[in-house]
Amino acid sequence: MTPKIQSFVMHCGEMGSRWGFNRTIGQMCGLLVISEQPLTANEISDRLNISRGNVSMGIKELQSWRLIQVQHRPGDRKEYYSPAGSIWDMALRVFEERRKREVDPTLSLLRDNMLDAPANSEEAYAQAKMHEIHDLLDALTHFASELPKMGPERLHSLMKLGAGVGKVLDMKDKFLKANK
Amino acid sequence: MTPKIQSFVMHCGEMGSRWGFNRTIGQMCGLLVISEQPLTANEISDRLNISRGNVSMGIKELQSWRLIQVQHRPGDRKEYYSPAGSIWDMALRVFEERRKREVDPTLSLLRDNMLDAPANSEEAYAQAKMHEIHDLLDALTHFASELPKMGPERLHSLMKLGAGVGKVLDMKDKFLKANK
């Protein structure tokens, strides 16, 4: 590995836990993304100096995130791993998977807690706050689930637009009102 | 604490590490959000059964996330803590703070690595991928930095619109083309 590749892979390791997995898995993911050729588990183990067992667990985890895919070569029993889809695809998957782990459980707890009437005024306040949080997370979840439907180009133009979306939205509202 | 409040606070603790902090800090944050009255460090320590020192460290951390604020009462030397701003404000802050910790370091590493020419074809491929990642994170960062400027209502209508934004964007493009 050249120094630049090395530094990228090690960086992915350091960031791994912040991105929702751990060091090893971060390194593995980084390595696979910048490798043109698919790699076997043993190659990953060698290049990263990580035990074979650890690689095996990492592969399972990366598969559960839907970030890598297996390939086979004719006349070769080994399994070759490569990233599943484009960088955009992977980013959207990480987004979605993290939403599932970081938001969904809270959403369902809040729904449960909001069901019955408050027992006293302290609880009434608490429930009102839970309602606020619920609405926010709910809106966020809906939005996030729609993102993949938009396709990379539109996503890109949306992001470039930034706060400008606000103006476009206002424009739309005016337009609708005028045609009513 | 009533069972419902209890369950919410404990849930925040369990989710704490997934949200970017740890159990104690998650609990503290949850407790403060659903408490109508500001709380002192000792009250937090009592209600959550957490050592006084731990609460002190948690307060510092929550302040570094800009999620809580201190208040004083006339004739009372104690410090009272309460959430800083609305739920939306807090969500935006968590978003921004996490971007700083999870994206910014990678962005700067990628910029560095992209500067000089590739040493060989393996590195050329790696650099192309890094470029892709950089562009994605860069777009994301710009977009995120614009969000707070939009205000809660517009944000809410944007989220409700979901993939529909795509159509609005197309509409805008057509409109601009027609008027060219």
Add this chain to the structure above:
DNA sequence: TTAAAGTTTCAATAATTTCTGAAACTTTAA
């Protein structure tokens, strides 16, 4: 001043998470 009320720090310990490597398992070619 000083002592009481309050806060912070940090070394030691507890709890949790990650990693290893050897043993068990699976698949396939001969």
Add this chain to the structure above:
DNA sequence: TTAAAGTTTCAGAAATTATTGAAACTTTAA
């Protein structure tokens, strides 16, 4: 069948992270 090539599992060890609590520090009223 069987043995070679490959993969997975998991108990224990290592590394990391969180928590406590006592001592040090700060502030203020008397």
